[in-house]
Amino acid sequence: MAKITAGVTTSHVPAIGAAFDNGKTGEEYWKPVFAGYDYSKEWIAEQKPDVVILVYNDHASAFSLDLIPTFALGCGEKYKPADEGWGPRPVPDVIGHPELASHIAQSVIQDDFDLTIVNTMDVDHGLTVPLSLMFGKTDAWPCKVIPLAVNVVLYPPPSGQRCYNLGKSLRKAVESFDDDLNVQIWGTGGMSHQLQGPRAGLINQEFDNNFLDKFVDDAETLAKVPHINYVREAGSEGIELVMWLIMRGALNDKVLQKHRFYHVPASNTAVGHLILENVDN
Protein backbone atom coordinates (compact mmCIF):
# COMPACT_ATOMS: atom_id res chain seq x y z
CA MET A 1 0.00 0.00 0.00
CA ALA A 2 1.21 3.51 -0.76
CA LYS A 3 1.64 5.77 2.23
CA ILE A 4 2.17 9.47 2.85
CA THR A 5 5.07 9.50 5.28
CA ALA A 6 6.00 13.16 5.49
CA GLY A 7 5.31 16.66 4.30
CA VAL A 8 7.54 19.55 3.33
CA THR A 9 6.61 23.19 2.93
CA THR A 10 8.82 25.78 1.35
CA SER A 11 8.74 29.12 -0.41
CA HIS A 12 9.55 28.96 -4.12
CA VAL A 13 11.05 32.40 -4.85
CA PRO A 14 12.36 32.63 -8.45
CA ALA A 15 15.45 34.58 -7.33
CA ILE A 16 16.47 31.54 -5.25
CA GLY A 17 16.42 29.51 -8.46
CA ALA A 18 18.47 32.17 -10.24
CA ALA A 19 21.02 32.26 -7.39
CA PHE A 20 21.21 28.46 -7.48
CA ASP A 21 21.62 28.29 -11.27
CA ASN A 22 24.24 31.07 -11.40
CA GLY A 23 26.49 29.69 -8.66
CA LYS A 24 25.66 32.41 -6.12
CA THR A 25 24.69 30.13 -3.23
CA GLY A 26 27.90 31.00 -1.37
CA GLU A 27 27.39 34.76 -1.57
CA GLU A 28 26.80 36.64 1.67
CA TYR A 29 23.23 37.50 0.69
CA TRP A 30 22.22 33.95 -0.25
CA LYS A 31 24.27 31.85 2.19
CA PRO A 32 21.72 32.03 5.05
CA VAL A 33 18.86 31.09 2.70
CA PHE A 34 20.56 27.93 1.43
CA ALA A 35 21.90 27.06 4.90
CA GLY A 36 18.28 26.69 5.98
CA TYR A 37 18.06 23.64 3.70
CA ASP A 38 21.29 21.84 4.73
CA TYR A 39 19.43 19.63 7.20
CA SER A 40 16.65 19.08 4.64
CA LYS A 41 19.04 17.61 2.07
CA GLU A 42 20.39 15.12 4.63
CA TRP A 43 16.90 14.27 5.78
CA ILE A 44 15.53 13.58 2.31
CA ALA A 45 18.58 11.51 1.35
CA GLU A 46 17.61 9.20 4.23
CA GLN A 47 13.89 9.28 3.52
CA LYS A 48 14.23 8.40 -0.19
CA PRO A 49 10.64 9.15 -1.25
CA ASP A 50 9.44 7.27 -4.33
CA VAL A 51 6.97 9.98 -5.25
CA VAL A 52 6.40 13.59 -4.25
CA ILE A 53 2.99 15.18 -4.75
CA LEU A 54 4.14 18.74 -5.30
CA VAL A 55 1.55 21.43 -4.66
CA TYR A 56 2.54 24.69 -6.31
CA ASN A 57 1.17 27.47 -8.42
CA ASP A 58 1.91 28.19 -12.02
CA HIS A 59 2.96 31.82 -12.56
CA ALA A 60 1.37 32.44 -15.95
CA SER A 61 3.74 29.93 -17.56
CA ALA A 62 1.72 26.82 -18.41
CA PHE A 63 -1.65 28.50 -17.93
CA SER A 64 -2.36 31.76 -19.70
CA LEU A 65 -5.68 33.57 -19.46
CA ASP A 66 -6.95 31.03 -22.01
CA LEU A 67 -7.50 28.48 -19.28
CA ILE A 68 -7.36 28.88 -15.50
CA PRO A 69 -7.97 25.64 -13.60
CA THR A 70 -8.41 25.99 -9.84
CA PHE A 71 -6.80 22.59 -9.17
CA ALA A 72 -4.86 20.86 -11.95
CA LEU A 73 -3.32 17.43 -11.37
CA GLY A 74 -0.42 16.36 -13.58
CA CYS A 75 -1.04 12.85 -14.89
CA GLY A 76 1.64 12.99 -17.59
CA GLU A 77 4.89 11.07 -17.93
CA LYS A 78 7.23 14.03 -18.12
CA TYR A 79 7.29 17.83 -17.66
CA LYS A 80 9.89 20.21 -19.01
CA PRO A 81 11.14 23.32 -17.17
CA ALA A 82 9.27 26.36 -18.56
CA ASP A 83 10.87 29.29 -20.35
CA GLU A 84 9.64 32.15 -18.15
CA GLY A 85 11.22 34.89 -20.21
CA TRP A 86 14.92 34.26 -19.65
CA GLY A 87 15.19 30.69 -20.98
CA PRO A 88 14.30 27.49 -19.08
CA ARG A 89 16.11 26.75 -15.80
CA PRO A 90 19.02 24.35 -16.40
CA VAL A 91 17.46 21.59 -14.30
CA PRO A 92 16.43 18.05 -15.23
CA ASP A 93 13.03 17.20 -16.68
CA VAL A 94 10.49 16.26 -14.05
CA ILE A 95 9.32 12.67 -14.33
CA GLY A 96 5.72 11.99 -13.39
CA HIS A 97 3.96 8.93 -12.01
CA PRO A 98 0.97 8.52 -14.34
CA GLU A 99 -0.37 5.40 -12.63
CA LEU A 100 -0.57 6.92 -9.16
CA ALA A 101 -1.68 10.29 -10.54
CA SER A 102 -4.57 8.75 -12.49
CA HIS A 103 -5.56 6.75 -9.45
CA ILE A 104 -5.56 9.93 -7.37
CA ALA A 105 -7.65 11.77 -9.97
CA GLN A 106 -10.21 8.99 -10.06
CA SER A 107 -10.43 8.76 -6.29
CA VAL A 108 -10.47 12.48 -5.53
CA ILE A 109 -13.00 13.38 -8.23
CA GLN A 110 -15.35 10.73 -6.89
CA ASP A 111 -14.79 12.29 -3.49
CA ASP A 112 -16.34 15.56 -4.83
CA PHE A 113 -13.14 17.47 -5.74
CA ASP A 114 -13.47 18.38 -9.40
CA LEU A 115 -9.83 18.40 -10.47
CA THR A 116 -8.65 19.32 -13.93
CA ILE A 117 -6.37 16.68 -15.41
CA VAL A 118 -3.24 17.84 -17.24
CA ASN A 119 -1.12 15.50 -19.32
CA THR A 120 1.05 18.05 -21.09
CA MET A 121 2.50 21.17 -19.50
CA ASP A 122 5.79 22.86 -18.68
CA VAL A 123 6.57 23.48 -15.02
CA ASP A 124 7.93 26.81 -13.81
CA HIS A 125 9.97 27.97 -10.81
CA GLY A 126 7.04 27.26 -8.51
CA LEU A 127 7.75 23.56 -8.94
CA THR A 128 11.45 23.41 -9.77
CA VAL A 129 12.85 25.76 -7.07
CA PRO A 130 11.57 23.51 -4.23
CA LEU A 131 13.17 20.50 -5.97
CA SER A 132 16.51 22.35 -6.21
CA LEU A 133 16.32 23.40 -2.56
CA MET A 134 15.63 19.86 -1.35
CA PHE A 135 17.82 17.85 -3.73
CA GLY A 136 20.55 20.31 -4.75
CA LYS A 137 22.31 20.07 -8.10
CA THR A 138 21.61 16.82 -9.88
CA ASP A 139 21.46 15.30 -13.37
CA ALA A 140 18.17 13.57 -12.58
CA TRP A 141 15.64 14.16 -9.79
CA PRO A 142 15.81 11.14 -7.46
CA CYS A 143 12.03 10.61 -7.33
CA LYS A 144 8.87 10.82 -9.39
CA VAL A 145 6.81 13.99 -9.05
CA ILE A 146 3.06 14.49 -9.38
CA PRO A 147 2.44 18.21 -9.92
CA LEU A 148 -0.70 19.69 -8.37
CA ALA A 149 -1.10 23.24 -9.66
CA VAL A 150 -3.41 25.56 -7.71
CA ASN A 151 -4.71 28.85 -9.07
CA VAL A 152 -3.58 31.67 -6.79
CA VAL A 153 -3.01 34.18 -9.60
CA LEU A 154 -6.58 35.07 -10.54
CA TYR A 155 -8.55 36.05 -7.44
CA PRO A 156 -10.20 34.22 -5.77
CA PRO A 157 -8.05 31.16 -5.17
CA PRO A 158 -9.68 28.21 -3.43
CA SER A 159 -10.32 28.81 0.28
CA GLY A 160 -7.96 27.54 2.94
CA GLN A 161 -10.66 25.15 4.11
CA ARG A 162 -11.13 23.75 0.61
CA CYS A 163 -7.38 23.22 0.31
CA TYR A 164 -7.20 21.53 3.71
CA ASN A 165 -10.08 19.22 2.83
CA LEU A 166 -8.51 18.37 -0.53
CA GLY A 167 -5.40 17.30 1.38
CA LYS A 168 -7.50 14.82 3.36
CA SER A 169 -9.00 13.46 0.17
CA LEU A 170 -5.56 13.12 -1.43
CA ARG A 171 -4.41 11.06 1.51
CA LYS A 172 -7.35 8.65 1.15
CA ALA A 173 -6.52 8.36 -2.54
CA VAL A 174 -2.84 7.58 -1.95
CA GLU A 175 -3.59 5.04 0.76
CA SER A 176 -5.91 3.12 -1.55
CA PHE A 177 -3.15 2.60 -4.14
CA ASP A 178 -1.90 -0.98 -4.05
CA ASP A 179 1.80 -0.58 -4.77
CA ASP A 180 4.13 -0.02 -1.84
CA LEU A 181 5.27 3.54 -2.33
CA ASN A 182 6.83 6.04 0.02
CA VAL A 183 4.94 9.24 -0.86
CA GLN A 184 5.63 12.74 0.37
CA ILE A 185 3.48 15.80 -0.12
CA TRP A 186 4.98 19.25 -0.46
CA GLY A 187 3.17 22.56 -0.13
CA THR A 188 5.00 25.49 -1.65
CA GLY A 189 4.77 29.28 -2.02
CA GLY A 190 4.60 32.11 0.51
CA MET A 191 5.39 33.36 2.98
CA SER A 192 4.43 37.02 3.29
CA HIS A 193 5.24 38.98 0.15
CA GLN A 194 3.79 41.51 -2.23
CA LEU A 195 5.31 41.92 -5.68
CA GLN A 196 3.11 44.67 -7.02
CA GLY A 197 2.03 48.26 -6.55
CA PRO A 198 3.25 50.92 -4.10
CA ARG A 199 2.87 48.43 -1.21
CA ALA A 200 5.40 46.02 -2.81
CA GLY A 201 7.94 44.69 -0.34
CA LEU A 202 5.44 44.05 2.45
CA ILE A 203 6.72 41.50 4.98
CA ASN A 204 4.82 40.48 8.10
CA GLN A 205 7.08 38.40 10.33
CA GLU A 206 4.50 38.21 13.11
CA PHE A 207 1.87 36.80 10.74
CA ASP A 208 4.35 34.34 9.26
CA ASN A 209 5.58 32.98 12.56
CA ASN A 210 2.07 32.68 13.90
CA PHE A 211 1.16 30.81 10.71
CA LEU A 212 4.11 28.42 11.19
CA ASP A 213 3.06 27.75 14.82
CA LYS A 214 -0.57 27.11 14.01
CA PHE A 215 0.24 25.14 10.88
CA VAL A 216 1.90 22.45 12.98
CA ASP A 217 -0.40 22.36 16.01
CA ASP A 218 -3.74 23.89 15.08
CA ALA A 219 -4.28 23.55 11.35
CA GLU A 220 -8.05 23.12 11.75
CA THR A 221 -8.30 26.71 13.01
CA LEU A 222 -5.82 28.00 10.43
CA ALA A 223 -7.88 26.50 7.62
CA LYS A 224 -10.76 28.83 8.56
CA VAL A 225 -8.75 32.04 7.95
CA PRO A 226 -10.45 33.96 5.11
CA HIS A 227 -8.62 35.24 2.01
CA ILE A 228 -8.85 38.87 3.04
CA ASN A 229 -6.65 38.22 6.11
CA TYR A 230 -3.88 36.80 3.94
CA VAL A 231 -4.06 39.63 1.43
CA ARG A 232 -4.20 42.40 4.02
CA GLU A 233 -1.66 40.95 6.46
CA ALA A 234 0.71 38.91 4.29
CA GLY A 235 0.55 40.79 0.96
CA SER A 236 -1.24 40.15 -2.30
CA GLU A 237 1.07 37.23 -3.08
CA GLY A 238 1.09 35.97 0.52
CA ILE A 239 -2.18 34.27 -0.34
CA GLU A 240 -0.07 31.48 -1.85
CA LEU A 241 0.02 30.13 1.71
CA VAL A 242 -3.38 28.48 1.22
CA MET A 243 -1.48 25.87 -0.82
CA TRP A 244 0.41 24.79 2.28
CA LEU A 245 -2.92 23.68 3.76
CA ILE A 246 -3.28 20.96 1.10
CA MET A 247 -0.05 19.45 2.41
CA ARG A 248 -1.19 19.78 6.02
CA GLY A 249 -4.57 18.19 5.37
CA ALA A 250 -2.83 15.15 3.90
CA LEU A 251 -0.88 14.52 7.12
CA ASN A 252 -2.00 13.24 10.52
CA ASP A 253 -3.57 15.68 12.96
CA LYS A 254 -0.51 15.14 15.15
CA VAL A 255 2.81 15.40 13.39
CA LEU A 256 6.46 15.48 14.35
CA GLN A 257 8.19 18.71 13.39
CA LYS A 258 11.67 17.77 12.17
CA HIS A 259 12.76 21.16 10.90
CA ARG A 260 11.65 24.79 10.87
CA PHE A 261 13.36 27.63 9.06
CA TYR A 262 12.40 31.27 8.53
CA HIS A 263 14.42 33.99 6.86
CA VAL A 264 13.90 37.52 5.52
CA PRO A 265 14.58 38.44 2.76
CA ALA A 266 14.99 36.46 -0.42
CA SER A 267 14.50 39.19 -2.99
CA ASN A 268 10.95 40.45 -2.15
CA THR A 269 9.89 37.52 -0.01
CA ALA A 270 9.96 35.94 3.44
CA VAL A 271 11.20 32.36 3.19
CA GLY A 272 9.53 29.72 5.33
CA HIS A 273 10.28 26.01 5.41
CA LEU A 274 8.96 23.11 7.48
CA ILE A 275 9.50 19.37 7.52
CA LEU A 276 6.76 17.38 9.23
CA GLU A 277 6.64 13.62 9.64
CA ASN A 278 3.59 11.48 10.14
CA VAL A 279 4.06 9.52 13.32
CA ASP A 280 2.22 6.23 13.64
CA ASN A 281 -0.61 6.60 16.13
Added chain:
Amino acid sequence: MAIDKPYADIPGTTIFDADMARIGFHINQFALSLMKAENRERFKADERAYLDEWPMSEEQKQAVLDRDYNRMMSLGGNVYFLAKIFSTDGLSFQVAAASMTGMTQEEYAQMMLDGGRSPEGNR
Protein backbone atom coordinates in the same frame (compact mmCIF):
# COMPACT_ATOMS: atom_id res chain seq x y z
CA MET B 1 -26.02 42.25 -6.75
CA ALA B 2 -22.41 43.38 -6.93
CA ILE B 3 -19.80 41.02 -5.54
CA ASP B 4 -18.34 42.16 -2.23
CA LYS B 5 -14.71 43.20 -2.64
CA PRO B 6 -13.32 43.58 0.88
CA TYR B 7 -9.82 43.94 -0.62
CA ALA B 8 -10.66 47.15 -2.49
CA ASP B 9 -9.41 49.41 0.36
CA ILE B 10 -5.98 47.81 0.84
CA PRO B 11 -3.50 50.62 0.17
CA GLY B 12 -1.17 50.39 -2.83
CA THR B 13 -2.59 47.09 -3.97
CA THR B 14 -4.54 45.96 -7.04
CA ILE B 15 -6.13 42.55 -6.68
CA PHE B 16 -6.25 40.72 -10.00
CA ASP B 17 -9.85 39.56 -9.95
CA ALA B 18 -12.19 38.57 -12.76
CA ASP B 19 -13.02 42.22 -13.59
CA MET B 20 -9.33 43.12 -13.93
CA ALA B 21 -8.67 39.94 -15.93
CA ARG B 22 -11.36 40.98 -18.40
CA ILE B 23 -9.89 44.48 -18.84
CA GLY B 24 -6.37 43.10 -19.06
CA PHE B 25 -6.91 40.06 -21.27
CA HIS B 26 -4.88 41.30 -24.24
CA ILE B 27 -2.07 43.04 -22.36
CA ASN B 28 -1.52 39.85 -20.36
CA GLN B 29 -1.63 37.60 -23.41
CA PHE B 30 0.83 39.94 -25.16
CA ALA B 31 3.18 39.72 -22.17
CA LEU B 32 2.91 35.95 -22.17
CA SER B 33 3.91 35.79 -25.82
CA LEU B 34 7.38 36.92 -24.68
CA MET B 35 8.01 33.47 -23.25
CA LYS B 36 9.14 32.49 -26.74
CA ALA B 37 12.70 33.53 -27.64
CA GLU B 38 11.75 34.47 -31.21
CA ASN B 39 8.96 36.75 -29.97
CA ARG B 40 11.35 38.43 -27.53
CA GLU B 41 13.68 39.17 -30.44
CA ARG B 42 10.88 40.63 -32.55
CA PHE B 43 9.63 42.74 -29.63
CA LYS B 44 13.11 44.08 -28.87
CA ALA B 45 13.70 44.90 -32.54
CA ASP B 46 10.56 47.09 -32.78
CA GLU B 47 8.43 47.33 -29.65
CA ARG B 48 5.76 49.53 -31.18
CA ALA B 49 5.25 47.29 -34.21
CA TYR B 50 5.05 44.20 -32.00
CA LEU B 51 2.50 45.86 -29.69
CA ASP B 52 0.41 46.90 -32.69
CA GLU B 53 -0.15 43.23 -33.46
CA TRP B 54 -2.26 42.99 -30.29
CA PRO B 55 -5.79 44.41 -29.80
CA MET B 56 -4.68 46.43 -26.77
CA SER B 57 -5.80 49.96 -25.92
CA GLU B 58 -3.44 52.81 -26.74
CA GLU B 59 -3.09 53.47 -23.00
CA GLN B 60 -2.01 49.90 -22.40
CA LYS B 61 0.54 50.05 -25.23
CA GLN B 62 1.95 53.33 -23.94
CA ALA B 63 2.24 51.93 -20.40
CA VAL B 64 4.27 49.02 -21.80
CA LEU B 65 6.52 51.33 -23.83
CA ASP B 66 7.03 53.46 -20.67
CA ARG B 67 7.59 50.33 -18.53
CA ASP B 68 5.11 51.88 -16.10
CA TYR B 69 4.12 48.75 -14.19
CA ASN B 70 1.65 50.45 -11.86
CA ARG B 71 -0.15 51.86 -14.88
CA MET B 72 -0.12 48.46 -16.62
CA MET B 73 -1.69 46.91 -13.53
CA SER B 74 -4.34 49.61 -13.26
CA LEU B 75 -5.22 48.70 -16.87
CA GLY B 76 -5.63 45.00 -16.06
CA GLY B 77 -2.06 43.70 -16.16
CA ASN B 78 -1.10 41.03 -13.67
CA VAL B 79 2.40 40.96 -12.25
CA TYR B 80 3.10 37.34 -13.17
CA PHE B 81 2.19 38.03 -16.79
CA LEU B 82 4.01 41.38 -16.80
CA ALA B 83 7.05 39.54 -15.41
CA LYS B 84 7.67 38.27 -18.93
CA ILE B 85 8.27 41.91 -19.98
CA PHE B 86 10.85 42.73 -17.31
CA SER B 87 12.45 39.32 -17.78
CA THR B 88 12.79 40.18 -21.46
CA ASP B 89 14.52 43.38 -20.31
CA GLY B 90 16.84 41.23 -18.19
CA LEU B 91 15.47 42.70 -14.94
CA SER B 92 14.66 40.84 -11.74
CA PHE B 93 11.41 40.87 -9.79
CA GLN B 94 13.13 43.03 -7.20
CA VAL B 95 14.11 45.73 -9.69
CA ALA B 96 10.61 45.71 -11.16
CA ALA B 97 8.96 45.82 -7.73
CA ALA B 98 11.18 48.72 -6.66
CA SER B 99 10.06 50.67 -9.73
CA MET B 100 6.45 50.38 -8.53
CA THR B 101 7.16 51.89 -5.11
CA GLY B 102 8.77 55.19 -6.05
CA MET B 103 11.96 54.10 -4.28
CA THR B 104 15.33 53.63 -5.93
CA GLN B 105 16.52 50.07 -6.42
CA GLU B 106 19.10 50.60 -3.64
CA GLU B 107 16.55 52.01 -1.18
CA TYR B 108 14.17 49.16 -1.90
CA ALA B 109 16.84 46.47 -1.54
CA GLN B 110 17.90 48.03 1.78
CA MET B 111 14.29 48.08 3.00
CA MET B 112 14.07 44.35 2.25
CA LEU B 113 17.36 43.68 4.08
CA ASP B 114 15.95 45.61 7.03
CA GLY B 115 12.98 43.25 7.19
CA GLY B 116 10.70 44.55 4.46
CA ARG B 117 7.86 47.04 4.43
CA SER B 118 6.06 47.01 7.77
CA PRO B 119 2.37 46.14 7.73
CA GLU B 120 1.86 48.99 10.28
CA GLY B 121 -0.08 51.72 8.53
CA ASN B 122 -0.22 49.63 5.33
CA ARG B 123 -3.21 47.44 6.01
